[in-house]
Amino acid sequence: MADSLPESGPSNPDNYEIVRKIGHGRYSDVFEGVNVQTALRCAIKSLKTTRDHHVRREIKVLEALRGGVNIITLLDIVTGDQDRPTSLVFELVDYVDFRSLFPRFNAADVRFYTRELLKALEFAHDRGIMHRDVRPHNVLFDPVKRRLLLIDWGSADFYEPRTEYTVRVGRGWKAPELLLHHGEYDYGVDMWQVGAMLAGCVFRREPFFHGVSNADQLDRIARVLGTSGLRNYVERHDMEMADVDDIAVHAGRPWTEFVDDENRHLAEEEAIDLMDKLLRWDHKVGFTLELEDGVVGCLLTMMSLGSVEREAGIGPSLLPRRRFIVGTSLLTNEFYESGVLVLFLT
Template identity: 25%
Template structure:
């Protein structure tokens, strides 16, 4: 561990680990606050330039995105020969994946209360020319102090600039957009598709496109046959279904942008639809 890190922070318990690194809780005596420390062992990186690119890119992107309340904030970086240490917000509350696993699905107001800040974070990324490219519940965290949503894990993110396109198959089964799987170039609206999948799962308890294997799931995504089974959507409002149709639209030119999603009536009204209002 580098000396600068050890003089500024006390490393505490392990919170999780991935292919190249470990996330710890760390404590700063100077601020009397806890943070997360993502420690990446550079010696475990392969010679694949993609791995090196991700290592360099994520801290730069997080630094660029500093300031939005719903994006994981980077506080300090320590870099030496063998390790890269990234100090970020501490998010040790259950992530969205765990919350969905525990609850199954949410009411429309509950879904909107999570979805609005998520879309706000995505719109901010797009405004600055960054596409996340791996939006999924596992990357939707909640900080330990205020339970505030934080979009995290920008390892697959890419700069697309003004009107630019991207390429490369990245993302996660269930959440990846069909144009990514097709091998074509694509734009930042891949994030809107992925967010739409999350909203569908929050309201229905199951993903809109799935199969028994990753290949079957990808085939279902490519077909993009969006359905609202009555047994799952009986109590879901027409406004929510309208938003889902406009986000999970295979025609990218007709798919809403993140900014347009923020202006949709279902989002503006916090998931409280006219039919709900009539009951109160």
């Protein structure tokens, strides 16, 4: 596997041969290929889009993420006329489709893959990058090598405070701020999507929130989190109330109501606790990922609101900060130290 792009610069298409098609998306097709000079097997992402600035942004993101833990490696850039990128070449990974894999997950698998996904996002967030489209289709699972890779950084962008963003991502994993067309979002969109994936794995319902439109998606989330929290969120951030006027009034449901005989072995108290902290209406009340040297895993910092405070509309600035250490398992050891709640994923 190459650690950097070829010193000679972008490659000619003749350097690669196509073996077979292995995937497709709105803006690209993906093929298994081989480098005819090195015989290296690779994945070739053939770009459909003519939006040069989007392609160049994706390349810039991938170059910034080079060497990142659990992040797909960009090996080469193939150019065409006027040196426009036509294909991106990546390492080839033998993976199992998530839809066939997740029904076989046990609790240890859920813990492991959640931790590995958070590691990838910690690396990206530490470099100012939001993925914005974290969902099963964009995560490769290799159960044989016990490996996870976060792929498809085409929707990613560099975070700038007080910037209006737009992005089109899979509805089933869209964070509330995206459903409400709130442009000034941040890394919280990624953390919501991790929570949605975790809920799908634990309760064996993928996607967990499955609406047929943005309005229906909001309604399905409100059935679980409650409508009053949604209205408080919209008012707090001065969003358009028209987006929620048609949402029915729901009291919300505790996560334990989704536990049944089929998923009970996955619905560990600690997993549900983490899920609850990730799936919050307010993108300002959730996890951020920061690297802490000397700690195995990631440092997750959150502003924790209890149910009473959430319903009262108390903002995070009025509440104490809690820190969560992600190690190797879902919140199995838990203790307080100087008012800081520390939880290890061991």
